[in-house]
Amino acid sequence: MVAYLLITLVKCLVVLLILLTAVAYIQLAERKIVGRMQSRVGPTRVGPFGLLQPAADAIKFILKEDVTPDGAHKFLYVLAPMLAVVLALLSITVIPVGPIVHLFGITTALQITDINVGLLFILGVTSLGVYGVVLAGWSSNSKYSLLGSLRGGSQMISYELALGLALVGPVMLAGTLSLRGIVEAQAHLHWFIVPQIVAFAVYLTAAFAETNRVPFDLPDAEGELGAGYHTEYSAMKFAMFFLAEYVNMITVSCVATLVFFGGWMGPLFGPALLRALLPVLYFVAKVCCFLFLYIWVRGTLPRFRYDQLMGFGWKVMIPLALANVMVTGLVVALH
Amino acid sequence: MQLALFLVFALVAVAGGVNLLLQRHPIYSALSLVTVMGALAVEYLLLGAEFIAFIQIIVYAGAIMVLFVFVIMVLNAGEVAAPPKSRVAAFLGLPLLTALALLLLTQFTGSIGGAGLALGDPRVGPAEVGDALFHRYLLPFEVTSVLFLVGILGAVVLAARPHRPRPAAGQAPEALAENPAAAAARR
Numbered sequence: 001m002v003a004y005l006l007i008t009l010v011k012c013l014v015v016l017l018i019l020l021t022a023v024a025y026i027q028l029a030e031r032k033i034v035g036r037m038q039s040r041v042g043p044t045r046v047g048p049f050g051l052l053q054p055a056a057d058a059i060k061f062i063l064k065e066d067v068t069p070d071g072a073h074k075f076l077y078v079l080a081p082m083l084a085v086v087l088a089l090l091s092i093t094v095i096p097v098g099p100i101v102h103l104f105g106i107t108t109a110l111q112i113t114d115i116n117v118g119l120l121f122i123l124g125v126t127s128l129g130v131y132g133v134v135l136a137g138w139s140s141n142s143k144y145s146l147l148g149s150l151r152g153g154s155q156m157i158s159y160e161l162a163l164g165l166a167l168v169g170p171v172m173l174a175g176t177l178s179l180r181g182i183v184e185a186q187a188h189l190h191w192f193i194v195p196q197i198v199a200f201a202v203y204l205t206a207a208f209a210e211t212n213r214v215p216f217d218l219p220d221a222e223g224e225l226g227a228g229y230h231t232e233y234s235a236m237k238f239a240m241f242f243l244a245e246y247v248n249m250i251t252v253s254c255v256a257t258l259v260f261f262g263g264w265m266g267p268l269f270g271p272a273l274l275r276a277l278l279p280v281l282y283f284v285a286k287v288c289c290f291l292f293l294y295i296w297v298r299g300t301l302p303r304f305r306y307d308q309l310m311g312f313g314w315k316v317m318i319p320l321a322l323a324n325v326m327v328t329g330l331v332v333a334l335h
Numbered sequence: 336m337q338l339a340l341f342l343v344f345a346l347v348a349v350a351g352g353v354n355l356l357l358q359r360h361p362i363y364s365a366l367s368l369v370t371v372m373g374a375l376a377v378e379y380l381l382l383g384a385e386f387i388a389f390i391q392i393i394v395y396a397g398a399i400m401v402l403f404v405f406v407i408m409v410l411n412a413g414e415v416a417a418p419p420k421s422r423v424a425a426f427l428g429l430p431l432l433t434a435l436a437l438l439l440l441t442q443f444t445g446s447i448g449g450a451g452l453a454l455g456d457p458r459v460g461p462a463e464v465g466d467a468l469f470h471r472y473l474l475p476f477e478v479t480s481v482l483f484l485v486g487i488l489g490a491v492v493l494a495a496r497p498h499r500p501r502p503a504a505g506q507a508p509e510a511l512a513e514n515p516a517a518a519a520a521r522r
């Protein structure tokens with residue numbers, strides 16, 4: 001029991017550390033890559049190639065004045081960013097990054113906890129993520145925040161349906177809701193991207209909308225709403241929303257990798273050490289591809305109009321996802 | 336360990352329920368209800384019903400209560416004044432509450448003990464729930480889904496605006512498209 005708690009604690013700390021560093025450098029990578037796409041160089045001043053920029057940003061976040069607007073609902077105003085960050089971090093706990101390993105005489109899975117209904121857990125936590133956005137906008141006592149959070153809330157509720165339905169197809173093929181089980185069902189390069197290409201397209205689009213990223217970034221449309229639901233937030237409270245957004249990006253990329261691209265599966269070769277490391281490397285590489293896609297899309301696509309967004313979500317994505325569920329169900333039943 | 340967790344979350348659920356009644360502001364009441372649902376989900380988990388627990392979170396906390404919060408925000412509902420104190424409630428409230436609690440306590444402790452359910456029982460996964468729904472309870476399940484469909488249709492008909500002359504050009508094309516529910520409402 002004590003050993004179990006200890007191992008879990010160590011895993012949590014390691015995951016948290018990796019995650020925070022990853023968020024800092026994804027953000028730097030984003031600024032660099034988008035900069036290149038717009039014929040700029042991006043940040044270069046702090047450290048070699050601007051590599052210490054995230055540290056400088058962190059110090060700035062901590063030292064900034066923490067403002068609470070007049071007439072804000074104080075309790076909810078403080079609660080909202082915490083909720084956003086906690087829920088974002090919570091969903092990462094069930095993500096497996098590699099197979100079961102034997103290390104220093106301990107046999108453990110490369111994930112914080114393996115639950116039977118891992119995918120449902122992630123969907124549940126994502127569905128609660130709306131509260132962070134909605135409460136932030138409402139409690140700030142600002143019209144821009146309120147409009148941003150209303151947009152964000154309705155967008156997230158609408159696309160959540162498509163997101164969940166898109167994942168039903170792969171779950172039917174794998175016959176389990178456990179993320180580890182889904183990956184193991186894709187052994188020998190039987191990746192679900194091939195039979196479930198429609199589901200993948202729907203999932204990817206809905207994931208962009210769930211994380212409020214371009215082209216679905218209406219909740220924080222700079223041109224019309226200031227900064228949307230986090231307009232009134234400053235210093236570390238703003239940093240928390242920022243952190244939550246990027247952690248959510250990592251989570252949906254991980255889920256896409258696990259469910260459609262075989263997770264850590266890939267050809268194994270070389271000496272024992274390399275064999276042990278390769279699965280994790282495959283996983284990280286696949287996730288990085290998705291993160292690059294996020295940044296690429298941000299540098300490329302314009303924003304949707306609100307009625308287009310809703311029409312697309314309800315009239316295209318959900319019917320497509322439902323059709324995919326029906327066809328997959330028929331095929332699975334006939335086999 | 337499991338009993339301790341059960342007690343903690345049972346307390347959280349009851350506290351959330353009481354807070355729901357005591358709060359003056361609808362948003363805080365709605366959020367207390369979310370807390371109750373979260374605590375209930377943990378109790379389901381402790382009973383080994385993982386599937387039900389997460390469905391509880393997704394459907395109730397994640398969808399239904401979000402809509403509640405949404406409506407409160409859109410209507411911009413403010414604090415509500417305390418309802419006038421009823422004399423009947425003051426005299427009968429506490430005795431009736433005690434009686435109800437006693438009734439529930441005696442009834443349910445008996446039935447739970449009889450069914451042999453206990454904390455930390457074997458897990459009930461999605462497969463078992465699906466099996467029960469689509470074999471044993473197939474007819475009630477399908478009838479309920481028809482009921483939901485009727486509810487949805489009713490909501491669409493109620494929400495559809497009454498027929499007005501066609502708006503001038505410049506309106507978004509989606510709004511002009513013929514929509515079956517609106518047509519039904521017009522008839």
